[in-house]
Amino acid sequence: EEQLVESGGGLVQPGGSLRLSCAAPGFTFSNFWMIWVRQAPGKGLEWVANINQDGSQKSYLDSVKGRFTISRDNAKNSLYLQMNSLRAEDTAVYYCARDLNYYENRIAYDAFDIWGQGTKVTVSS
Amino acid sequence: AIQMTQSPSSLSASVGDRVTITCRASQGIRNDLGWYQQNPGKAPRLLIYAASSLQSGVPSRFSGSGSGTDFTLTISSLQPEDFATYYCLQDYNYPRTFGQGTKVEIK
Numbered sequence: 001e002e003q004l005v006e007s008g009g010g011l012v013q014p015g016g017s018l019r020l021s022c023a024a025p026g027f028t029f030s031n032f033w034m035i036w037v038r039q040a041p042g043k044g045l046e047w048v049a050n051i052n053q054d055g056s057q058k059s060y061l062d063s064v065k066g067r068f069t070i071s072r073d074n075a076k077n078s079l080y081l082q083m084n085s086l087r088a089e090d091t092a093v094y095y096c097a098r099d100l101n102y103y104e105n106r107i108a109y110d111a112f113d114i115w116g117q118g119t120k121v122t123v124s125s
Numbered sequence: 126a127i128q129m130t131q132s133p134s135s136l137s138a139s140v141g142d143r144v145t146i147t148c149r150a151s152q153g154i155r156n157d158l159g160w161y162q163q164n165p166g167k168a169p170r171l172l173i174y175a176a177s178s179l180q181s182g183v184p185s186r187f188s189g190s191g192s193g194t195d196f197t198l199t200i201s202s203l204q205p206e207d208f209a210t211y212y213c214l215q216d217y218n219y220p221r222t223f224g225q226g227t228k229v230e231i232k
């Protein structure tokens with residue numbers, strides 16, 4: 001079964017660090033772009049970062065640039081999000097998702113078809 | 126960053142109703158837009174990509190249209206399982222940005 005399983009969330013003090021993991025059993029992980037999306041309590045969805053198949057291309061939300069790092073290990077079928085200098089406003093459920101990256105007429109379209117269950121990150125003293 | 130504005134923020138409807146949700150981009154985004162459905166406490170679900178392409182396995186009562194700055198998601202006949210929150214997402218440039226969401230509630 002194609003699925004994504006996140007782990008690594010928890011309670012951390014402001015200024016602290018956490019590393020989220022996303023395991024991808026059941027499909028050829030190395031074929032796909034991957035993303036992280038977060039959702040603060042009672043709020044909407046917020047795109048955080050993405051990474052291409054071999055890890056050579058990465059993009060970030062402006063508010064996390066320089067603090068968060070997305071990475072992947074294709075040999076371990078795993079995606080990661082290293083979060084440093086955490087702030088209260090980073091408190092959220094973090095989801096990883098697979099991007100099918102459909103091509104039509106030479107244009108690539110995001111299509112996040114498989115999502116993890118989410119892992120909760122709370123930044124508080 | 127491109128701002129995505131959805132309307133309405135919430136709506137009440139009955140089973141069988143036709144429902145339309147709109148999403149407006151702060152600049153032209155061609156047809157680089159997706160729609161996602163989210164139930165409380167659950168991960169989002171992909172409905173539509175490239176503004177109008179239905180994702181495999183999604184019921185045909187869902188449809189999307191639009192290009193440039195104005196987009197719509199239509200549910201032709203609302204079913205009980207469709208009561209949820211819907212988000213648009215632009216993938217024209219970085220950072221990707223979601224609309225604020227539209228909550229569809231039971232009337």
